[in-house]
Amino acid sequence: MKTKITSMKRAFILFWHGLTALLVGIANWFTVILGMRDDSKYGKFLRRVVGSCFAFIMIVFVAAAGSALCEAVYDALEIDKYLDDSYYDQQYLSRNAMFYIKYGEDGFVKTVDGETTITGIKWIAKPLGMDSLVCYSDGEKRGYFNKFTGQPVIKPQYDHAWVFSDGLAAVDDDGWIKFIDATGKVVIDPKIPYIPDCEGYVFHNNLCVISNDRLDRFGMIDKHGKLVLKPEYFSIFPSGKYWIVDNGDGKCVLDSALNTVIPFLKGYIWVNDDYISVTLDNHIIQRYSLSGKLINDFYVNDVSYLTYETNDLRYITSKTYNDDGTLASETEETDPQPVERMAKCKRYEAEGGWYGLMTADGKVITPPSYCDIKAIGYDTYLCKDNNEDGVILNGKGEKIR
Known part of the structure; x- marks a missing residue:
């Protein structure tokens, strides 16, 4: 320069x-x-x-x-x-505006016609869904600008502010959480004090997760500020159009109207586009329809053969040949190898890394409670848990003492 x-x-x-x-x-x-x-x-x-x-x-x-x-x-x-594109990192905002920033320096917003609309930006947070206001910080306060025009809409005036979602955004107004619309007008005042390190205050499907004063229980409010779920749950997470709620003893799935789709159960739940998958605490995988109907109560990811070492030995020899292909010498290896044979039962895998025994025709013998299963005889198996503690089972799943 x-x-x-x-x-x-x-x-x-x-x-x-x-x-x-x-x-x-x-x-x-x-x-x-x-x-x-x-x-x-x-x-x-x-x-x-x-x-x-x-x-x-x-x-x-x-x-x-x-x-x-x-x-x-x-x-x-x-x-x-x-x-200078090689000098600044860029974030796409819209066809009309880009955000530029370099590490250690302030960022700025510039439109396609070359107008620099906002400078002195420390960071930005884009809105969710169809909302158009971007949250940004000038290093001291937070405000919002329009991602299509690049023009400031709500000047930086809040100590803390969250992204816009479903037309609303949460802000810290003198130590109290309030929700504003796109003009900056307060439309919901739930009387919630700001708690440092608290995450959330974002609407999904017109509902927002809130916490109690101790930040150890969670509930939900609607867009009118009405408490629709009391703050008595350990966690609440959105997943598409559904909510996964943890009461400390288990998890359940609620739809956008807060109707129960899957009742509380112990395990891990995730919602896919076409079904809901549940991995229980005993590592069994189940699948439900999006309406909560059980599709399959026992999914298997893999099945493998088990082999065991017999008392029979195989002596291996090494041979060398002359250039004309005739045998030059033959040497017997000093260490013979045991002959391996197929065990009676197979091993299946449910949750990744968790195994159980099943018969050759596919009947489950044990639940998937073991991290490793090894055949030590034709119908004898060493089964270890995640602590490397093992038990000896026969082909009926019975312990051998």
Whole structure:
């Protein structure tokens, strides 16, 4: 940047010298055209007056041209400052606006027509869904700007603020959580104190998770600020159009109207586009329809054979051959290898890394309670849990002591 400024300064000086020499030549030519060759006192006076007027007109012209040049140079420097793509990280906001920021420096918003609308930005947080207001911080306060126009809408005035969702955003208003609309008007005042490190306050399907004063239980309010679920649950998470609620003893699934889809059960739940998958605490995988109907109560990810070592030994020999293909020597390995045979039962995998025994025709013998199963005989198995503690089971799943 410094080298670029020095080069522009040198070019401007050369331009000025050339322009003044041109003006002198034009002034002399102008007086000649007017026939001002008289060397008398009157002629000299007249030439001075005409030359001075012409010089004044040219100075005004040069000043205007210089001002335009300086403005062009300034604009060029500003463009280099704000639009060097290799210098700044970019975040797409809309077809009309981009956010630029460099590590250790403030960011800015610039529109496609080259207008820098907001500067001094520390970070931004984009809205959810169809909302258009972007939350941003100037380092001290937080406000919002429109991602389509790049123009500020709600000036930075909040100590804490969250993203817009379903047309509303939560803000910290003098230590109290309130919800504002896109104009900055407070539309919900749930009388919730701001609690440091608390996450959430974002609407999903017109419902928002809130906490109690101790931040150890959670409930929900609707867009009117009405408490629709008391803050008595350990956690509440949105998953698509559903909510996964944990009461400490288990988890359940609620729909957007807070109707129970899957009752409380012990395990892990996740909602897919076409079904709800449940992994129980005993590592059994189940699948439900989105309406809560049980599709399958026992999913198996994999089935594998088990082999065991017998008392029979296999002696391996190594052979070398001559160039013509005839046998040159044959050496017997000193360490024979045990012969392996197929065990009676197979091993199946339910939850990843958890195994159980099943018969050759697919009947489950044990639940998937083991991290490893190894056959040690035709119908004898060493089964280990995640603590590497093992038990010996027979093909009926009975412990052998």
